[in-house]
Amino acid sequence: MAFNTLEYLRDGKVDFIFRSTRYDYEHLIKNVRNAPNRLEIINGFLPKLKEELPSFCYEVTYDIPEYADYVYKSFFEDKKKKQKKLKEITPSMLNNLLNNTPLGIKLLYENFNYFMSSKGETNYIDTVIKYAFDSNNKELLHKISRHKDLHTRFIFMEYLIKNHPEQIDLIYDDITKYTTSVTYDNYEQLTFLPHLMDAKDISKLAVLLLINNRENDYEKLKEYILKEYKSNYLASELLSYRTSAKKEIREKKFDKDASALFSSSADYRYSLFLKHKDKIRQDLLKDFYKVIKYYIEEGEKFSLESIYHVGLGDLLEEWTEKYMDLSKTREYGFIGGGTTCDCYRIGDYVIKLVKTKWSYEDVICPNLYLIAKNYEEIYLRDNRGIVSGGLEVQKYLTRKANDIDPKYFRYFDLALDRLGYKRTDTLTGGSCGENTMLLDTYRDADCKDPERVPVWFRKCPLVLVDRDRIYPKDKVYIKQLRSGY
Numbered sequence: 286m287a288f289n290t291l292e293y294l295r296d297g298k299v300d301f302i303f304r305s306t307r308y309d310y311e312h313l314i315k316n317v318r319n320a321p322n323r324l325e326i327i328n329g330f331l332p333k334l335k336e337e338l339p340s341f342c343y344e345v346t347y348d349i350p351e352y353a354d355y356v357y358k359s360f361f362e363d364k365k366k367k368q369k370k371l372k373e374i375t376p377s378m379l380n381n382l383l384n385n386t387p388l389g390i391k392l393l394y395e396n397f398n399y400f401m402s403s404k405g406e407t408n409y410i411d412t413v414i415k416y417a418f419d420s421n422n423k424e425l426l427h428k429i430s431r432h433k434d435l436h437t438r439f440i441f442m443e444y445l446i447k448n449h450p451e452q453i454d455l456i457y458d459d460i461t462k463y464t465t466s467v468t469y470d471n472y473e474q475l476t477f478l479p480h481l482m483d484a485k486d487i488s489k490l491a492v493l494l495l496i497n498n499r500e501n502d503y504e505k506l507k508e509y510i511l512k513e514y515k516s517n518y519l520a521s522e523l524l525s526y527r528t529s530a531k532k533e534i535r536e537k538k539f540d541k542d543a544s545a546l547f548s549s550s551a552d553y554r555y556s557l558f559l560k561h562k563d564k565i566r567q568d569l570l571k572d573f574y575k576v577i578k579y580y581i582e583e584g585e586k587f588s589l590e591s592i593y594h595v596g597l598g599d600l601l602e603e604w605t606e607k608y609m610d611l612s613k614t615r616e617y618g619f620i621g622g623g624t625t626c627d628c629y630r631i632g633d634y635v636i637k638l639v640k641t642k643w644s645y646e647d648v649i650c651p652n653l654y655l656i657a658k659n660y661e662e663i664y665l666r667d668n669r670g671i672v673s674g675g676l677e678v679q680k681y682l683t684r685k686a687n688d689i690d691p692k693y694f695r696y697f698d699l700a701l702d703r704l705g706y707k708r709t710d711t712l713t714g715g716s717c718g719e720n721t722m723l724l725d726t727y728r729d730a731d732c733k734d735p736e737r738v739p740v741w742f743r744k745c746p747l748v749l750v751d752r753d754r755i756y757p758k759d760k761v762y763i764k765q766l767r768s769g770y
Contacts, residue, residue: 291320295329302338314344324351335359343370348381353388361392371396376412383416390425401429403436410437414444418452430456431468438463439486446493453499461505464490481513484551488518495538496530507542516551516599524553540564555593576602579609579617580629580638586619587627587638595665595674601636604661604678608634625753630681639664639675643710643753645764650752654738655701657682657722657750658731671766679750684723686747687713693745697721700739702758709765710754720751 290313293301305313317326327346335342335355343360346352361367371392374382379400382389393400393413400409417425430445432438442460445453457463464487465479481487487510495503510517523539523546539546543564547557557565558573580589592601609615612632620628626639642649642664649664649672650656657679664675686693694712701708712721724746728735738746749755756763 295326348385350386353386435482485518492522520546520550521553555589635679635681637677642672645670654730654732657748682722686721696741707758
């Protein structure tokens with residue numbers, strides 16, 4: 286643009302904006318906001334554009350104090366407009382609002398739960414906490430420090446301990462009291478069963494207090510955690526190699542309570558079994574070995590540490606004992622493994638230690654008579670939805686499908702298509718081994734009425750045992766990992 290755009294806007298000449306490229310549009314907003322005479326410029330175009338191009342006006346004026354009333358009335362007073370506009374606010378924009386205009390604190394208080402939710406699509410919490418401390422807003426500090434969302438409260442406590450330890454006793458009379466839904470505020474309706482802070486959060490908080498010279502608070506929280514929580518993350522936090530801070534003190538604290546921390550560890554029990562046997566009671570080690578022996582006697586194929594580290598160790602132990610007790614045989618051992626999991630025979634069943642899944646659809650695999658039934662399953666996912674660990678339990682099958690008449694594989698695909706699905710993996714002869722087996726009887730099929738399965742399936746109950754890479758056949762874009770992920 287050869288003409289002076291800022292002068293045009295100041296003089297109320299706005300037609301050129303509607304012909305601007307996206308780059309010019311965004312550059313213009315930046316130039317207006319940075320102009321020394323920005324108020325003069327805005328007053329020139331605002332009367333003409335506030336109806337025709339409100340988004341441009343908003344992006345220019347949202348955090349300018351002189352336009353706080355205009356911004357609020359135009360974009361946040363109406364409930365429908367407000368919901369849409371709130372979602373457009375980025376943490377950077379909120380920071381500008383809070384620090385530049387009284388509109389920021391007004392919006393924050395009116396929409397406090399939205400901005401302070403730890404489950405929201407956008408994380409504003411760090412921005413608000415930093416602003417509260419930087420501005421020394423005691424009302425806001427108190428409000429966040431007692432927030433009903435206990436993960437939000439943990440984030441506040443973590444920031445407080447790391448960045449403003451001198452204020453801990455000013456904000457809390459005893460920080461260890463505030464790890465439940467109780468706030469101790471006036472007129473609070475007390476409950477006999479308060480919600481507890483997440484075990485990972487409170488464990489991290491306890492060790493953070495220890496690192497920051499609050500040993501008494503650590504001891505209080507440790508005793509509380511051991512009493513009130515079924516499992517915890519104290520051992521992994523104390524022995525963590527993420528930080529060298531107070532390493533000697535942390536190790537001494539672990540040594541002092543090694544047996545209790547071993548028994549109650551949600552994620553570190555196998556690591557402790559490997560590396561700290563000499564500090565743990567022998568009876569506890571023997572009981573633990575009775576369960577994990579099924580997975581390590583032939584040499585560990587997939588690191589049990591991974592299953593424990595993602596927090597599935599307790600469930601693995603529970604399911605192992607449950608399905609061994611249900612079995613007629615006591616046989617066990619490693620069956621085989623592939624890219625995504627390793628399989629172990631546990632009596633009459635197979636327990637799969639899942640590393641990941643090729644599919645990261647909302648439904649990993651449909652329940653069909655063509656697919657081996659999962660008696661139990663659990664998958665953990667990262668923030669992208671990709672499976673980062675899991676467990677599955679299936680019946681142990683002995684009948685292989687590699688010598689059956691090839692026509693049954695065609696029947697399988699035709700049946701899968703009729704049910705509305707497609708596959709992206711091989712049924713047999715794959716690079717990672719066989720993906721199909723035969724059920725002992727078609728009556729074991731995963732369906733409500735096995736008597737209604739096709740005749741061919743009764744004769745040859747062929748099932749996919751790898752519950753993955755099955756998608757609706759009309760789905761064009763599938764969520765599947767690429768090879769080498």
